Amino acid sequence: MKLRVACYAYEHTEALLDGRVPIDGVDATFETAPLVSDIFRCAVEGRYDVAEYGLTYFLRTFDLEDSPFLALPIFPNRNFRHSAVFVNTSAGIEKPQDLAGKTIGEFAMFGHDPGVWIKGIFSDEYGLTPDRSRWVIGGTDHPIPAFDWVPQPVPQGVDVRHVAEGETLGAMLESGEIDALISVDVPRSLLGGSTKIARLFPDCETVERDYYRRTGIFPAMHIVAVPRELATRTDLMTSLYRAFCEAKEITQQKYRDGALKQHMGVVTPWFSKHFEENRVLLGEDWWPYGLGANRTVLDTFLRYHHEQGLSERLLGSEDIIVPALLDT
Incomplete structure (x- = not known):
């Protein structure tokens, strides 16, 4: 199956963009953009089959008469605010x-x-x-x-x-x-x-x-969106999810391995101390994907979005995540 996939060039998506991590059963064409908001806009215009999407941009589509997307529980962009x-x-x-x-x-x-x-x-x-x-x-x-x-x-x-x-x-x-x-x-x-x-x-x-x-909240900013007609294809959704997880794990393992050599390949001084502090606080998987590890994060954002008048109704995680990946 041919798919057009778009995401920003983060270090944890690099292995997808350069082809090291394939998507099982998919002939994927990956694209990125200098501004991540350009990816959002092109997703709205239907240029991609799978695309990174800002959470609020994604959620605003649910108030349309026929909301076009569901989300994979993949969070490529997160940051404390x-x-x-x-x-x-x-x-x-x-x-x-x-x-x-x-x-x-x-x-x-x-x-x-x-x-x-x-x-x-x-x-x-x-x-x-x-x-x-x-x-x-x-x-x-x-x-x-x-x-x-x-x-x-x-x-x-x-x-x-x-x-x-x-x-x-x-x-x-x-x-x-x-x-x-x-x-x-x-x-x-x-x-x-x-x-x-x-x-x-x-x-x-x-x-x-x-x-x-x-x-316990590490705020998520973005998800990965798919059209609803693709979201019914369980094998495809599972393949996409696994590929994004594998690409992220390659990056996380690089930092775990780097700790053995005090991260001599990183140009930031005292990085190893900072990395160890994060590892103690955030755990071995400090950038988790899957709904299980992110339900509180996601439901908190959904509540804020509704309370701030940006969603007409209070949505829950089950309303927006691809059904085949609710157990991740």
């Missing part, structure tokens, strides 16, 4: 509660994947809901148009606008035109040493590790 919140240092913001009444920029659209996660965490842990702030949508360091190829629900009572043409959220944060920013991209001026921008959580790694210890 306390580190995705930036503030203007003159805005008087020292804790999440201080964001009430402030103007917050958000990358790409109201409710991009990191935004859904951190807004949900702020609501659960600090009592801060999105309706208590004003929202401005745009690109971080480069102007981007509104993503009009995906539904853009805005809940009643939440003040949301898009930036003016040519504006960027990074510059607006630097100037104080907005007070804070939630973004998958780090503002370039912060990396360049600006003192006008800082992270809301200066020691974000400590905060994120504590969050994992308390919740």
Whole structure:
């Protein structure tokens, strides 16, 4: 069977993209893109048979009259998101509660994947809901148009606008035109040493590790989507799942083996110490696929998505995962 498969070029998908890991029974053509959102857009346009998809982009299709996709329990992109919140240092913001009444920029659209996660965490842990702030949508360091190829629900009572043409959220944060920013991209001026921008959580790694210890959640950003007509083919779904798992395991084993030589093939100093800390906290399979290991993660995101007005109904894992892979 010929399939067009698209995913970003992560190290844990590399063995798929370069052909080391085949998909049983499939003649696969793999594609990637410089921007992962380009893969999402092309998936919407029907250019791929199997594609990586941002969770919120995927879930918004479930409110369409005829939702086109189901998901494989494969999570190629995940990241802790306390580190995705930036503030203007003159805005008087020292804790999440201080964001009430402030103007917050958000990358790409109201409710991009990191935004859904951190807004949900702020609501659960600090009592801060999105309706208590004003929202401005745009690109971080480069102007981007509104993503009009995906539904853009805005809940009643939440003040949301898009930036003016040519504006960027990074510059607006630097100037104080907005007070804070939630973004998958780090503002370039912060990396360049600006003192006008800082992270809301200066020691974000400590905060994120504590969050994992308390919740067991390593936030997932993306899944792998398949059209519903393909999702009924059990053997095919199993082959796809196994191939993605094998490619990931090749990468994880590389790091386990590298620990024996203190990761001398990695250019980052003290990487072995960092790797061991992660291994102790996250376990031997620190980037798990399958529904069993990710049910809490997925159901938490589904709840946040509904609470933030981005899904009309509260979905559960069983509503969105390919039936043949519910037991993974």
